[in-house]
Amino acid sequence: MMDHVTTTVAVFGSCNMDLVAYADTAPKRGETVLGREFHTVPGGKGANQALAAAKAGAAVRMIGAVGEDEFGSEIRRVLQESDVDIAGLRAVPGRSGTAHIVVDDQGGNSIVVVPAANGTVDGLVDGDEELIAGAQSLLLQLEIPFSGVAAAAAAGRRNGVRVVLTPAPAAELSEDILSNVDVLVPNEHEAAILAGHDDPDRALQKLLELVPEVVITLGARGSLYGSRDGARVEVPSFPVEAVDTTAAGDTYVGVLSAALGEGADMPEAMRTASAGSAVSVQRNGASSSMPTRREIADFLAGR
Incomplete structure (x- = not known):
């Protein structure tokens, strides 16, 4: 990893409490299975990316909403303890968002997200644009209303901030969002849905018609980058035994943005994110x- 030059990352997105059950296999429709463990862990794609970037060494600002409930208080506490600025994380009446997750013995997961307070993040409020404008990168996802994503992306473009969108959950994206995105980071399933192609190379070319740069994460096969100027990079994954893949994508995006903000080129940033x-x-x-900057450096040193 590079010498540490602190970069500022703004995250505009969701905060949930993850309700995680571990079982041998996930239940099929109409089936009940016995689990062996249960945990509550603050999450949501927005908060996850914020925490990943902060642990990787970035100065991070979280913009979004939680409910006026115990989950909301816990989410705020965990973000603050990881040095995430929560001045833009407002508390609204009602419940915080939740994600109901089943993790199986292969490390796979299935998730049901209930947006709750995240549904109120449908635009910018006073102070949001200033938080975005002071950052080098803005991270967006699709667990809040599209109108909020579009407003934040437009604010990023107005202020010369690199806008990075994780298109999850996968959905058709409007021009008012895509026209302001600099880097799209789908996983292979999201890329296939957005591009209409299962083959990652074909999907990459199709997505580059929509945005200037694309990074497709391919799970155990690594990640693939392309840009409109013809650059193409493939970075293999590091072979490890997966226990829980829930945070893999959000960790990747958070670390990638921290590395790019510090001045890493795309291949190095992708390797650090992997x-x-x-x-x-x-x-x-x-x-x-999610690993700390030191843990990532130690892992790379051993490779």
């Missing part, structure tokens, strides 16, 4: 599994 994901999947939980 290392972060490799560390995270060897641990249980989402935010609780």
Whole structure:
């Protein structure tokens, strides 16, 4: 990893409490299975990416909403303890968002997200644009209303901030969002849905018609980058035994943005992000599994 030059990352997105059950296999429709463990862990794609970037060494600002409930208080506490600025994380009446997750023995997961307070993040409020404008990168996801994503992306573009979108959950994206995105980071399933192609190379070319740069994460096969100027990079994953893949994608995006902000070129940033994901999947939980900057450096040093 590079010498540490602190970069500022703004995250505009969701905060959930993850309700995680571990079982041998996930239940099929109409089936009940016995689990062996249960944990509550702060998460949501927005908070996860914020925590990943902060642990990787970035100065991070979280913008979004939680409910006026115990989950909301816990989410705020965990973010603050990881040095995430929560001045833009407002508390609203009602419940915080939740994610109901089943993790199986292969490390795979299935998730049901209930947005709750995240549904109120449908635009910018006073102070949001200033938080975005002072950052080098803005991280967006799709667990809040699209109108909020579009407003934040436009604010990023107005202020010369690199706008990075994780298109999850996968959905058709409007021009008012895509026109302001600099880097799209889908996983292979999201890329296939957005591009209409299962083959990652074909999907990459299709997505580059929509945005200037694309990074497709391919799980155990690594990640693939392309840009409109013809650049193409493939970075293999690090072979590890996965315990829980819940946070792999969000860890990747958070670490990638921190590395790019510090001045890493794309291949180096992708390798650093892959290392972060490799560390995270060897641990249980989402935010609780994310590695520190030192842990990522130590992992890379051993490779």
